[in-house]
Amino acid sequence: MELILLLFTFVLAAFLGFELISKVPSQLHTPLMSGSNAISGITIVGALIASGQQDDAISKWLGLAALVLATINVVGGYYVTDRMLSMFKTKKD
Amino acid sequence: MPESIINVSYIIAAILFILGIKMLGSASTAVKGNRVSSLGMLIAVIVTLSKSGLDYTWIVAGLALGGVVGLIAAKRVQMTGMPELVALFNGFGGLASLFVGWSEYEKASGDWSAYLKSAGDAMPGQWFLALVIVLAVIIGGITFTGSIVAYLKLSGKVGGTATIFPLQKLINLLVMLGAVMVGCYFITIVDNETARFVLWWVIVLSLLIGVLGVIPIGGGDMPVVIALLNSFSGLGAAAAGFVITNTVLVVAGCLVGASGLILSIIMCKAMNRSLGNVLFGGFGALASSGGKEVEGEMKALSVEDAYYVLEAAQSVVFVPGYGMAVAQAQHVVKELSEILERNGAEVRHAVHPVAGRMPGHMNVLLAEADVPYEQLCEMEEVNAIMPTVDVAIVIGANDVVNPAALEDEESPIYGMPIINVHQARSVFVLKRGQGAGYSGIINTLFFRENCRMVYGDAKATVGSMVAQFEE
Numbered sequence: 001m002e003l004i005l006l007l008f009t010f011v012l013a014a015f016l017g018f019e020l021i022s023k024v025p026s027q028l029h030t031p032l033m034s035g036s037n038a039i040s041g042i043t044i045v046g047a048l049i050a051s052g053q054q055d056d057a058i059s060k061w062l063g064l065a066a067l068v069l070a071t072i073n074v075v076g077g078y079y080v081t082d083r084m085l086s087m088f089k090t091k092k093d
Numbered sequence: 094m095p096e097s098i099i100n101v102s103y104i105i106a107a108i109l110f111i112l113g114i115k116m117l118g119s120a121s122t123a124v125k126g127n128r129v130s131s132l133g134m135l136i137a138v139i140v141t142l143s144k145s146g147l148d149y150t151w152i153v154a155g156l157a158l159g160g161v162v163g164l165i166a167a168k169r170v171q172m173t174g175m176p177e178l179v180a181l182f183n184g185f186g187g188l189a190s191l192f193v194g195w196s197e198y199e200k201a202s203g204d205w206s207a208y209l210k211s212a213g214d215a216m217p218g219q220w221f222l223a224l225v226i227v228l229a230v231i232i233g234g235i236t237f238t239g240s241i242v243a244y245l246k247l248s249g250k251v252g253g254t255a256t257i258f259p260l261q262k263l264i265n266l267l268v269m270l271g272a273v274m275v276g277c278y279f280i281t282i283v284d285n286e287t288a289r290f291v292l293w294w295v296i297v298l299s300l301l302i303g304v305l306g307v308i309p310i311g312g313g314d315m316p317v318v319i320a321l322l323n324s325f326s327g328l329g330a331a332a333a334g335f336v337i338t339n340t341v342l343v344v345a346g347c348l349v350g351a352s353g354l355i356l357s358i359i360m361c362k363a364m365n366r367s368l369g370n371v372l373f374g375g376f377g378a379l380a381s382s383g384g385k386e387v388e389g390e391m392k393a394l395s396v397e398d399a400y401y402v403l404e405a406a407q408s409v410v411f412v413p414g415y416g417m418a419v420a421q422a423q424h425v426v427k428e429l430s431e432i433l434e435r436n437g438a439e440v441r442h443a444v445h446p447v448a449g450r451m452p453g454h455m456n457v458l459l460a461e462a463d464v465p466y467e468q469l470c471e472m473e474e475v476n477a478i479m480p481t482v483d484v485a486i487v488i489g490a491n492d493v494v495n496p497a498a499l500e501d502e503e504s505p506i507y508g509m510p511i512i513n514v515h516q517a518r519s520v521f522v523l524k525r526g527q528g529a530g531y532s533g534i535i536n537t538l539f540f541r542e543n544c545r546m547v548y549g550d551a552k553a554t555v556g557s558m559v560a561q562f563e564e
């Protein structure tokens with residue numbers, strides 16, 4: 001049952017994504033892409049759970065590798081987007 | 094923290110992502126939008142950390158290492174290096190999804206059939222867990238190597254043109270079929286050793302698909318590929334979300350998947366080509382064969398002579414392309430455009446939707462150089478006034494100003510909307526040498542009566558124009 005709900009969520013999110021993005025001015029395409037790229041680092045949640053396992057198994061170390069990679073994706077992605085957008089902002093003021 | 098609070102917090106995080114993406118779509122709210130979405134991420138991370146039974150010893154180290162590396166990379170990168178950095182981050186996200194999927198398999202610690210039984214209870218069937226693991230691994234793997242190849246091409250570490258070899262399409266098709274078959278097989282097995290062996294094959298084949306899929310794509314098509322890989326990394330995260338049955342991963346991943354797909358379709362439309370043509374066309378490598386012979390010759394112009402024309406110009410349009418990024422010329426371009434304005438000319442910067450190597454690439458560079466917002470024009474706008482323009486200065490752009498796209502039905506880029514600089518009274522093309530550009534297509538603009546080539550590094554050329562004005 002839970003999985004059907006999850007699938008349902010997936011479908012709704014897809015429609016929402018299409019609706020949200022279809023009217024973005026082209027000068028914002030790059031920040032939009034790097035910003036959404038940072039969001040795709042949400043795998044960090046899965047990585048946290050996997051790397052926090054108590055036993056010292058391969059599974060945990062794979063999780064840790066995923067954690068480092070996902071954190072780079074998240075932190076770097078948000079920071080670089082912020083940097084880019086702040087340039088757009090100063091120009092407008 | 095109790096499970097219910099954790100779940101509610103995930104919903105809040107998902108709402109913040111949605112709001113964040115929505116706000117990123119408008120210039121006035123974009124900065125806030127990015128911060129809103131990062132707040133969502135922070136909430137998701139914190140509540141996950143509060144789950145009971147986690148061992149924090151290595152988590153802290155992992156977060157610290159990843160955070161420092163990400164921050165340094167994001168701080169150091171120059172705006173011109175943005176496409177390759179986005180590609181690299183994207184690849185890391187993909188690899189993370191692959192590892193999360195693989196890690197779930199390893200949780201079985203030697204007894205895959207027992208694990209499938211226990212974990213599969215919450216699912217429609219045991220096959221479902223195996224299916225989503227395979228999906229996370231395949232999508233993550235393709236995203237990883239695809240992004241790395243894109244990174245290598247964009248940063249110039251390997252040649253940027255399309256790589257074509259005999260039987261390429263057949264080989265690609267076979268590898269893809271192989272991955273699908275091995276993936277399907279994995280879903281049916283319960284024996285642990287067989288499962289491990291097959292999973293490794295899934296990983297190897299998916300990594301191979303990423304490489305094979307991106308090497309035949311030429312530099313000019315990179316904006317489409319980057320956007321598509323971005324979409325893939327989102328889908329990979331969504332698949333990982335199904336693996337650990339977590340809503341926030343599914344929502345966020347799917348949002349990114351949808352937005353990336355739309356961006357790549359927008360890019361394709363701007364080139365008047367289908368997504369299939371971009372991905373499988375092998376564009377760029379075979380391009381030089383198409384098109385008619387061009388008559389006339391290229392006429393070179395010295396910087397001094399260019400200066401005399403510019404001095405008298407009433408209306409000037411700059412058309413930047415990837416060459417401006419390579420030469421880091423955006424700041425001197427801004428300087429020159431200021432001088433021209435003081436000299437009484439009306440200055441515009443015309444940005445083609447697919448100029449550069451990333452959606453919106455040129456806008457970022459011009460924004461970095463503080464070019465006023467009002468001077469940025471989109472293609473349709475500037476084409477309407479092009480016949481009244483005295484000088485169009487093309488800086489490192491090529492295909493997006495090639496009139497063959499309008500006139501020559503045999504040209505591979507026929508039908509692509511271009512910036513009609515050939516209609517301006519005179520055109521200066523700033524270019525390193527005489528060779529055809531990245532895509533390998535001969536640009537008939539260069540042979541036109543009103544076109545003059547100013548050879549040399551774009552930054553140096555524009556710099557010496559500035560110097561001429563200051564004398």
